[in-house]
Amino acid sequence: MMHRVAALFVRIIPVLILVSLGTAFLIELVPGDPAVAVVGAEGTPEQYAAAREALGLDRPWFVRYFDWIGGLLRGDLGRTLVPPVQDVASLIASRLPVTLEIAVLSVAFALAISIPAGTWSAYRYGRAFDRVASGISFGLISIPSFVLALMFIYLVVFTPESVTVLIVAVSATAAVGLASAARRNNAASTARERRNRILAAIGILAVGVVLVLVMPDFPRQGFVRIGEGGLGENLRTVALPVLVLGLAESAQLTRVLRSDMSTTLKDDFVLASRAQGMPTRHILLKEALRPSTFSLVTVAGISFGRLLGGTVIVETIFRLPGMGTLIVESVARKEFMVLQAAVLTVAALYVLVNALVDISYLYLDPRTRHVRV
Amino acid sequence: MRLRKSVAASSTILVVLAAGCGSSAGDSVAVVSGVCTTDRVGGSVTQGTLLTPRGLDPVGQPGAAGSGGTEVQALFDTLMTYNTESQQYEPQVAETLTPSEDFTVWTMTLRDGVRYGNGDALTADDVKQSIERHQSPSNTQVSRGEALTIASMDVLDPLTVRFTLDGAYPAFPHVLATDVGMVTNPRIVEAMGPEQFALNPRGAGVGPYELEKYAPGEEIVMSAKHDYWGGPVCIQTLRFISIPGAEGTLDALRTGELDVALLREPPAIAEAREEGLGSLSTLYNYGEGVVMNSAASRPTADVRLRKAIVAAVDPEAVNKRVFNGTALATSALIHEDTPGLYSGESGPSYDPDLARTLVNEARNSGWNGTIRLLADNSPIRINEAIAVKALLENVGFTVELDNDKSLAEVLGKVASDRDYDLVIWGPNYTNEGLWALMNRQLNSQSKSNYYGYADSRMDEALAALRTATTPEQEREIVARMQVVLDDSPVIANFAAYEEDNVHSSRVGGLLLTRGSVLRYDKAFVAGA
Numbered sequence: 001m002m003h004r005v006a007a008l009f010v011r012i013i014p015v016l017i018l019v020s021l022g023t024a025f026l027i028e029l030v031p032g033d034p035a036v037a038v039v040g041a042e043g044t045p046e047q048y049a050a051a052r053e054a055l056g057l058d059r060p061w062f063v064r065y066f067d068w069i070g071g072l073l074r075g076d077l078g079r080t081l082v083p084p085v086q087d088v089a090s091l092i093a094s095r096l097p098v099t100l101e102i103a104v105l106s107v108a109f110a111l112a113i114s115i116p117a118g119t120w121s122a123y124r125y126g127r128a129f130d131r132v133a134s135g136i137s138f139g140l141i142s143i144p145s146f147v148l149a150l151m152f153i154y155l156v157v158f159t160p161e162s163v164t165v166l167i168v169a170v171s172a173t174a175a176v177g178l179a180s181a182a183r184r185n186n187a188a189s190t191a192r193e194r195r196n197r198i199l200a201a202i203g204i205l206a207v208g209v210v211l212v213l214v215m216p217d218f219p220r221q222g223f224v225r226i227g228e229g230g231l232g233e234n235l236r237t238v239a240l241p242v243l244v245l246g247l248a249e250s251a252q253l254t255r256v257l258r259s260d261m262s263t264t265l266k267d268d269f270v271l272a273s274r275a276q277g278m279p280t281r282h283i284l285l286k287e288a289l290r291p292s293t294f295s296l297v298t299v300a301g302i303s304f305g306r307l308l309g310g311t312v313i314v315e316t317i318f319r320l321p322g323m324g325t326l327i328v329e330s331v332a333r334k335e336f337m338v339l340q341a342a343v344l345t346v347a348a349l350y351v352l353v354n355a356l357v358d359i360s361y362l363y364l365d366p367r368t369r370h371v372r373v
Numbered sequence: 374m375r376l377r378k379s380v381a382a383s384s385t386i387l388v389v390l391a392a393g394c395g396s397s398a399g400d401s402v403a404v405v406s407g408v409c410t411t412d413r414v415g416g417s418v419t420q421g422t423l424l425t426p427r428g429l430d431p432v433g434q435p436g437a438a439g440s441g442g443t444e445v446q447a448l449f450d451t452l453m454t455y456n457t458e459s460q461q462y463e464p465q466v467a468e469t470l471t472p473s474e475d476f477t478v479w480t481m482t483l484r485d486g487v488r489y490g491n492g493d494a495l496t497a498d499d500v501k502q503s504i505e506r507h508q509s510p511s512n513t514q515v516s517r518g519e520a521l522t523i524a525s526m527d528v529l530d531p532l533t534v535r536f537t538l539d540g541a542y543p544a545f546p547h548v549l550a551t552d553v554g555m556v557t558n559p560r561i562v563e564a565m566g567p568e569q570f571a572l573n574p575r576g577a578g579v580g581p582y583e584l585e586k587y588a589p590g591e592e593i594v595m596s597a598k599h600d601y602w603g604g605p606v607c608i609q610t611l612r613f614i615s616i617p618g619a620e621g622t623l624d625a626l627r628t629g630e631l632d633v634a635l636l637r638e639p640p641a642i643a644e645a646r647e648e649g650l651g652s653l654s655t656l657y658n659y660g661e662g663v664v665m666n667s668a669a670s671r672p673t674a675d676v677r678l679r680k681a682i683v684a685a686v687d688p689e690a691v692n693k694r695v696f697n698g699t700a701l702a703t704s705a706l707i708h709e710d711t712p713g714l715y716s717g718e719s720g721p722s723y724d725p726d727l728a729r730t731l732v733n734e735a736r737n738s739g740w741n742g743t744i745r746l747l748a749d750n751s752p753i754r755i756n757e758a759i760a761v762k763a764l765l766e767n768v769g770f771t772v773e774l775d776n777d778k779s780l781a782e783v784l785g786k787v788a789s790d791r792d793y794d795l796v797i798w799g800p801n802y803t804n805e806g807l808w809a810l811m812n813r814q815l816n817s818q819s820k821s822n823y824y825g826y827a828d829s830r831m832d833e834a835l836a837a838l839r840t841a842t843t844p845e846q847e848r849e850i851v852a853r854m855q856v857v858l859d860d861s862p863v864i865a866n867f868a869a870y871e872e873d874n875v876h877s878s879r880v881g882g883l884l885l886t887r888g889s890v891l892r893y894d895k896a897f898v899a900g901a
Contacts (some may be wrong), residue, residue: 031778036785039513040435042813044820047513048789084428084589085568094588159626220628221592221616316617321591329590332779 004362008355012348019347021065023340025231028061032334051072055081061336072344078337088341091326096345099222101234102241103307107300109246110253114296117250118257119284122292123342125262133254140251146313148245149271153317156240157220164212171208174200241318245311251305256299261292290364297364303355305350393441402796405881408895409607416901417610417882418893421622421634422839425590425615428571430562431555432506436515438635438655438872438889439472442552444593444613446890449555449578449835452481452500453546455887457655460713460844462546466495466579466602468532470549476541476840481549483532487602489558490583491576497534501526502559507552516552519809523548543842547806550887555580566677581606581894590615607882607897626650626877632898633876635889638753639699639868645875651872653885657716657801658707658871661700662686663746663761664787664798665863672735672744679862680721682795685768686761687723688742688867695756700868706802706855708869713844716852720866721859728768736769743771745785747798749780756799757867788823800864805887807847808838811854815863826863 035051036043043051052058056067071078077088121130140148154160178201182194218240226234264270265288273283312324323342330339407413426441434441442662454465464470467647470486487495506512507520522542527535533547538545538657548554558577562570571578575584581603591614597606616622616631619641625631626645636642643864646652665673665682673679683704692702704720735741755776762772778786786792802810812835813819817827826873834854841847858864872889879899884892 031783033785033789036789037781039789040515041788042518043513043786043788045789051513061411082427083433083568084426084571086589093593101768153624158624160519168392220625220630221621222614222630317621319616319621321588325590333781373564 014261022344037082065067077341105242106245110249113250114253118254121258122261137251150319175205256295264288264292400784405899408882409897413897416898418632421631430571431552442890447582450580452554453549476543479536497528503556585695639696642873651876654871655889660863661799661868661877662866673723677731681728684724685728686865692865694760714847718852718855732769745773745794747793748776749783830857863881
């Protein structure tokens with residue numbers, strides 16, 4: 001197993017070299033001249049030429065690239081070209097935590113929704129819950145994230161009373177539905193199941209009450225770091241972006257899990273468990289879930305990597321100082337050293353996450369441990 | 374049964390809670406008046422800016438409010454200040470500024486007891502060293518040209534400096550009201566080096582605020598100085614952030630995340646005013662138009678074509694198509710709303726028939742009828758370019774539109790490469806510091822004249838504008854310039870534009886100074 005893990009990490013190196021080389025080449029193709037931004041609009045042709053020379057822009061791109069690689073090997077990622085002149089490593093160090101936090105929370109939120117929803121959809125395949133969950137998933141997949149972001153801003157920031165009404169409507173409807181189901185004297189349901197439904201209805205209502213009472217005002221934009229405003233304030237500022245990105249990701253994760261799990265639930269070992277009288281919870285969580293999560297883990301890993309690259313539109317809408325906006329600004333300003341370093345960082349994290357996903361297969365399915373790489 | 378009753382009771386509670394959670398938004402209060410006093414000390418203000426600044430060193434700033442002007446004003450203050458209400462220059466950190474009879478020598482005395490944030494006393498020698506940084510060839514910004522009007526500086530005593538200029542300049546206080554008049558503590562600059570200083574100028578200014586945090590691209594946070602020479606400073610914390618887009622900025626004003634914001638787009642400004650937000654606006658003449666490259670190699674070197682373009686562009690049509698009628702449409706050099714400078718001169722008229730005649734004349738002289746129009750890819754500029762293209766093609770031009778470039782790329786093509794025929798552009802002339810602004814761009818001898826414009830009558834008018842001593846003289850010269858521009862145009866202007874510092878009713882005492890820059894030294898938060 002250690003051999004396989006080591007082999008995975010060795011494969012990362014050439015990927016990163018190719019990524020950085022490709023980035024250096026592509027940024028060279030982007031039109032623009034950082035010297036103009038450095039000198040400003042009122043410069044003379046001589047000043048522009050002097051600035052180009054001082055910044056090394058008069059040298060071929062591959063010479064600049066190898067200079068940068070040399071610096072990278074010495075731990076120096078360079079400095080920005082356009083004032084204020086900053087250390088690129090510090091710039092990335094200030095932006096990466098924002099993106100990491102958003103990505104981790106979004107994927108965690110997406111999994112928190114998709115695992116129970118996907119599992120229960122598979123269990124209730126073709127029935128009311130599955131149809132409703134599928135409809136919501138398709139809806140979320142169809143809506144672009146920036147539209148979702150603007151909808152959330154309108155609802156949560158500008159008309160918070162509508163969110164209160166929505167919470168009341170959803171929780172009351174769910175509670176009344178559960179209570180009605182419990183009231184029906186269905187031969188298939190036991191007294192205990194009916195009691196559980198009533199308790200669930202009360203629980204949903206209680207959650208609704210708590211949400212209405214404790215829901216804070218969410219900011220339209222901005223980001224507060226934990227070290228500056230505390231954890232509560234930090235979470236308040238990331239709540240909406242995480243909700244937007246998490247919901248969008250949860251839709252496809254739910255679909256993937258539902259599909260895999262519905263297949264797993266037809267497997268012989270599940271049927272055997274049912275025949276032995278195992279409770280549903282045990283069958284779903286202990287028996288069927290783990291073998292159904294291959295695709296889920298893969299897609300979640302890809303989603304996480306994509307979020308690390310930055311969801312530029314969402315970052316822009318919520319004014320989050322993350323890696324996405326840094327990369328876009330770097331392209332616009334032709335800040336090649338910032339761009340190369342940022343893309344390399346994201347690529348390194350991306351391949352690392354995917355390597356971890358590969359490694360997770362070894363846990364999820366012991367049979368893969370014996371496959372040679 | 375008891376459980377079901379519980380469900381019903383909980384539902385009722387939720388409905389009651391929902392009804393009680395109605396929004397209280399929409400309450401509006403009149404903008405507060407007055408200035409900061411000791412009983413108004415407290416509170417914080419967040420301002421939305423247009424662009425992130427190029428650091429916080431006054432040297433190397435473009436000098437505009439939209440890119441850090443208000444921020445450096447708060448940290449460094451200025452020797453002189455421009456009062457937009459009286460349209461007069463007033464001493465600020467300086468106590469007096471006195472000219473010689475011919476306005477070539479100016480003697481400035483500093484206020485006694487002014488100290489930097491680190492406790493050092495401000496001296497006349499610091500002023501000299503600070504201005505020398507602006508004059509250095511390494512400074513490529515506008516402030517260098519302003520500072521180079523000073524031929525020499527003599528420190529007469531610790532509080533007195535004598536400026537000898539390169540010629541008569543009655544409006545010289547303007548120079549000391551810009552970034553050039555922001556004194557930086559030379560000891561801190563030397564200790565830190567210019568690059569680090571631009572990131573952390575703590576302790577190096579004599580302004581009302583001290584820097585607390587500077588995260589480029591994120592935010593700038595400042596705290597009030599308790600020993601500010603012009604104190605007290607009421608607003609305890611100032612925060613500057615940049616929100617992309619005018620609509621996003623307006624949203625943030627509505628939610629209270631911003632208290633003040635600098636807006637530039639006419640529809641957004643109109644919306645803010647309709648909603649009752651406070652307004653401190655600055656008018657920029659020749660704000661939006663089609664700049665024509667007059668350099669010899671260009672089709673627009675032919676003055677007939679330049680006149681044809683001016684006659685073909687209808688300001689009202691562009692205003693309706695692009696700004697929903699909210700812009701200050703005009704073809705004139707000076708819009709009629711310009712305080713103190715409008716002389717009654719109207720700009721050239723929209724005359725498509727004249728334009729067609731001139732285009733035909735140029736075609737008959739061998740020109741192929743094609744002209745290139747450059748515009749950046751911001752939504753407003755794209756719309757402007759489309760409207761202008763239609764107007765030009767209406768009179769016989771064949772327009773090759775290039776509007777897929779970023780503002781930085783367009784800036785490179787115009788200012789650095791000078792590779793354009795026509796560009797959607799705004800020279801932006803305020804009535805404050807008018808000579809300095811116009812001279813850079815329209816004087817045939819200016820190295821920053823990337824319009825290729827050369828007309829001896831304009832050069833003469835600019836020389837006269839520099840030495841004008843009264844508003845009447847300025848108006849007369851500007852009227853003369855309009856005649857020159859009608860005969861030998863450089864821009865087909867279609868609008869003056871405003872920059873507006875809109876603010877919520879909770880902030881009072883804001884002072885507008887030159888170039889849309891705000892002063893916070895007398896500002897306060899109502900009820901803080």
